[in-house]
Amino acid sequence: MTTASASAGAVVERSGTATAYPRYLAGKLGGAAVSLFAVLVTSFFLFRIIPGDPVKAMTQGVPTSAEQLATLRRQFGLDLPLWQQFTDYCAKALTGDLGMSYQFRAPVGELVAQKLPATLLLTGVAVVIYSALGLWLGTRSAWRHGGLGDRLNTGIALTLWSVPSFWLGLLLIIVFSVGIGPVPGMFPTGGMESGDETGLAYVIDVAHHMVLPVLTLVAVGYAQTLLVMRASLLDEMGGDYLTTARAKGLRDDLVRRRHAVPNALLPTITMIFINLGHVAAGSILVETVFSWPGLGGLFYQALSVPDLPLVQGLFVVFAGAMILMNLLADLLYPLLDPRVGR
Amino acid sequence: MNLLDIRNLSVTYGTDTAAVRGVDLTVEAGRKLGIAGESGCGKSTLALALLRLLPASARLSGQILLDGEDVLTMKWGRLRAVRWAGASIVFQGAMHSLNAVHRIGDQIAEPLLVHRQATPPAARRRVGELLEHVGLPTARADAYPHELSGGQRQRVMIAMALACDPRLIVADEPTTALDVMIQAQILRLIEQLVSEQNIALVMISHDLAVLADTCDRLAVMYAGRIVEEGPARAVYDAAQHPYGRALSAAFPRIGDPASRRAPRGLPGDPPDPAALPSGCTFHPRCPVALEVCASEDPPLAEAAPGHRSACVLTTGSRP
Known part of the structure; x- marks a missing residue:
């Protein structure tokens, strides 16, 4: 009797999970599409609130007649009514065309494609390193919470977190690039490459240039992952299922690795993906200090004109990366926690 | 012994x-x-x-x-x-005593593997036997705890407690x-x-x-x-x-x-273990407490054959 009803329940539940995941997937994809559209709308109107006439900015310092200004406006479609500019912009954005930069006179997509790899490389490597470091140290801290190791760990992480990244970057340049006292200058002051290397030598050269900016980003960034992992693992540590695991005769490290950490991972994974979403935007401050040829610097240049199509385009790219990473995190959750998405 | x-x-x-x-x-x-x-x-x-x-x-x-x-x-x-x-334990409230992110079959097999009582394939067979013992279909080994009812989870706990004999x-x-x-x-099952x-x-x-x-x-x-x-x-x-x-x-x-x-x-409420009453700890709530109860804490002593009690009224020192 019990067996029969239980197996009937099993059949129902199994068919339930079979349809639940596609529905979960469709929901998340739909949500991402809506967010992306909202980003398109916001980016268009937001940057039209910025004061300044783009045509006047383009021709700054050059004597220009009223006719020439009007020609420029026509050329960039700025003479059309706002709603028509908006529909044109949306239609083009859907085909992947983000418009023409005013100051570089080049397609926005091309400009972004040029600078994107450098940024992805720098921040991508930094995020991967500081996420791993934060997860590891956060787990250790929580498992022996209140001890000397925990206090040292969180103390150092919090101190580094409060340090401004540009200041730390400059300090590292002074000590390790310029050299101070007995410390020789062993790393380049900035840029991404020396310019004359090829093959393996080129890879080593780029890695050499990356050391200091990555170190800066990791030092300032890992505390966040550490603290979130520590807090969520502490939440799990009172869990009855950990007593069960200990009662079964598991070693302490197995109780931690196999039982506690998988349950504590969800909030930390969310944050790691948010950080990965920031990868495209890079770090304007660190890229500036180390003259890194990435998107951060491009965004700064675009804002000072204002180069509307470029600013809009970058905004859409940054937000799109964030939406994509959130979507990936959502798709990953059901694999980490069977209770999600059913 | x-x-x-x-x-x-x-x-x-x-x-x-x-x-x-x-x-x-x-x-x-x-x-x-x-x-x-x-x-x-x-x-x-x-x-x-x-x-x-x-x-x-x-x-x-x-x-x-x-x-x-x-x-x-x-x-x-x-x-x-x-x-x-x-010795194994069947914990209360099997909702929280099972790990939510692991399949129940793996959780039942875990002690067998930890104590090296079975190889992984043998452990899987044993899990099937144990689930049948407690009245759950073998296929439920692939379920997660949240997919089971409270009674089913308690059955899983019992199967797990039996795993290593x-x-x-x-x-x-x-x-x-x-x-x-x-x-x-569940009581009948345990018995x-x-x-x-x-x-x-x-x-x-x-x-x-x-x-x-x-x-x-x-x-x-x-x-x-x-x-x-x-x-x-x-x-x-x-x-x-x-x-x-x-x-x-x-x-x-x-x-x-x-x-x-x-x-x-x-x-009344049970006493706070950090501030126990003097004498017999039950005397403030006891309906038949005597004066001596506030100062004297009687040991457990035979009150009837094979039946011990810790009360001045049952240990013969009745006034």
């Missing part, structure tokens, strides 16, 4: 919070002992102490002899080997969160499995009626001490200690309409 022999066990938290105070209990192989008491009387602390599962802040003294070997002085390696293989199972409030029908099913496999059982509950129904002997705990201990029916039907009487009167009796209409509760 007794399978489990607890001698003068005390558990203290901090400086003076005594959760368990000088408990002596024995369980013979294959027999069933029930431990009853209100929330906070120390019965769950006692259960966790049996396998040294209490937090590091708890200080234990006395002896817990499991098959003649003292659990409290075991080395860590030996203790881990005894955990689950020598332990000689003792401790069941800590195994039916508390379940509705009455499922509660009866049937332990008697089939000649496993000793220590069952802990606040429900004296449930314990009297399942166990051979019954111990009543109050403020960290055993105040009454004897044959299950005798303790339930003819309690000697005033607290034992109050506890058995608190549950309506089947077939006795008078007690169902007027179950008698006990006024």
